[in-house]
Amino acid sequence: MYPYSSHVWKILACPYCEHSLVQTSEGAMCTGCRAEYGCNASGALDLRLEQPKEYNLEIELGTPLRQLSGLDLAPLPMDADAEVDFIGFGVPHHLTRELMSHFPMACGQDSMMLDLGCGSGLHKGVCEHAGFEYVGLDHESPKAMLLGDAHALPFADASFEFVLSVAVLEHIRFPLVMMRETYRVLKPHGRFIGTVAFLEPFHADSYYHHTHLGLLNLLEYGGFEVRYIAPSKDWTALTALAKALLPGMPPVVRSTLTAPIRAAHEVCRLIAQRRGRSVDEHLRLCTTTGAFAFVAVKG
């Protein structure tokens, strides 16, 4: 079995009843409901739900609708008070320097973070650089250190100071449940950072691609204070569609082929401005981006 640290064993919990787990020769057993969990071929504990689990959501209807007007629609800025210095570090796939500038620094030596939907653990290096003990959980990846379900996170309440979830939310069947679960496993003042697909073709069984307001609604439903919901200025709908329509083409070729459309947009924007029509470039980006980034806090 994967050599989990004593810190990890301390926070592992049964995804059904949330009681703690104890190690067994085969994997782990719940100290509450006595459910037993095995490992995959790589030695990762498999804490996914094997039986249906009921989860009740309470939803308050009739609350005021949120509207885009008045919201910050700008691309994510660099955090001028960034806690972690990533100079000299490469930027892993799906992350940006701007997003990394919002990463928290671990409070202490026992600080843990969760990479929710970690895939092969691409973000381990940058999270450890921020001082965290890294816990990577995925539903499918054979390279993940833990297998589990974002709808029933196998961790005790308030286990993590930081949850990162990159390009995962669109693959979640019941996003409201994931929000509540993420909030539950974060410590007070813990940070939740991630990205979600918007205008990119559905891929790898993605369920829901989120708009700015949809993401705001989700995060607020989870209980989070939202610091930023920001459109990606590099991963646009055009870029995402070109990748889907021109598979196998190098990015530079795709960029060259789509350049006339971007140039036409610039011309239209200038003409509109000359005619005195206000052009909200941030709103335009929000309506045509391929993905949103978010930074939220458990208050």
Ligand SMILES: [Zn+2]
């Ligand atoms: Zn249990």
